[in-house]
């Protein structure tokens with residue numbers, strides 16, 4: 242049973258259930274171009290974070306009715322509204338050394354303007370901010386942008402801006418930024434090459450492009466199995482590319498060969514599942530897929546047993562290059 246109690250995004254009503262239309266533009270959110278979403282929650286508890294994580298999110302049509310066909314954008318919104326809090330505080334994601342490597346790949350200076358595409362909770366944009374004139378983060382998920390604004394406020398950053406938008410059509414004129422970066426996003430895009438093309442468009446000639454993502458085994462069977470596991474763990478996952486595919490995107494878009502640096506995203510399977518929202522029952526299957534892979538390397542990943550725990554290492558590549566043309570005036 243749903244009631245019509247108005248609910249501001251992020252604040253649960255005390256009633257057991259609620260129904261509201263959240264218009265981010267009308268609730269003074271720290272981002273613009275927001276779309277109204279129908280927020281249908283069956284809360285049943287007072288814990289706001291938990292309630293948010295259990296909430297299903299849907300687009301609304303012109304009449305205000307929920308659009309409940311599950312498009313890829315719906316899955317992204319649903320997953321990252323749930324993940325917003327836990328993703329931004331996970332040690333494997335906040336890893337300062339990894340963030341420093343990414344900022345290093347940007348070779349930034351005090352006049353640079355940075356765009357962080359699919360910025361999520363703003364960790365990458367905020368890592369750049371102290372070294373540049375301005376950092377902008379754009380993401381499609383309002384709850385992630387809320388985390389980003391919170392994180393920037395905690396750090397006391399004043400040179401950051403958050404925008405809601407889709408990488409498919411970045412709402413910026415050509416050559417708007419001197420550095421364009423994205424982390425852990427390509428594997429969520431249905432058309433990663435088109436997304437990188439948009440990133441190149443909004444980057445100035447001579448500016449820097451930095452792409453960071455996990456990459457799959459060059460063995461197609463192992464790559465397929467890891468992508469199957471990741472899709473079970475996060476239904477908004479599309480596909481981790483191989484390192485060869487990531488590298489090939491650069492010349493395909495007329496860019497110079499990228500420099501590549503590497504690190505591992507290391508964690509336990511328990512911690513991974515604690516920040517994941519698979520469909521009911523799939524967590525057991527995921528755990529057994531990890532366990533089986535210790536013996537036969539079917540995922541193409543470093544996986545080890547540590548007592549009752551399973552540890553994994555996801556390989557991550559930082560690919561960076563400069564956009565051909567005149568030197569960026571910002572660098």
Ligand SMILES: C[S@@+](CC[C@H](N)C(=O)[O-])C[C@H]1O[C@@H](n2cnc3c(N)ncnc32)[C@H](O)[C@@H]1O
Pocket residue numbers: 317321334358359360361362363364365379380381382385406407408409423424425426429430
């Ligand atoms: C795994 S999170 C990574 C967040 C951040 N880049 C980081 O590394 O901390 C992926 C993010 O991509 C965003 N996203 C997915 N598809 C998108 C799209 N088409 N346009 C903009 N953002 C998108 C999600 O909302 C989510 O915040």
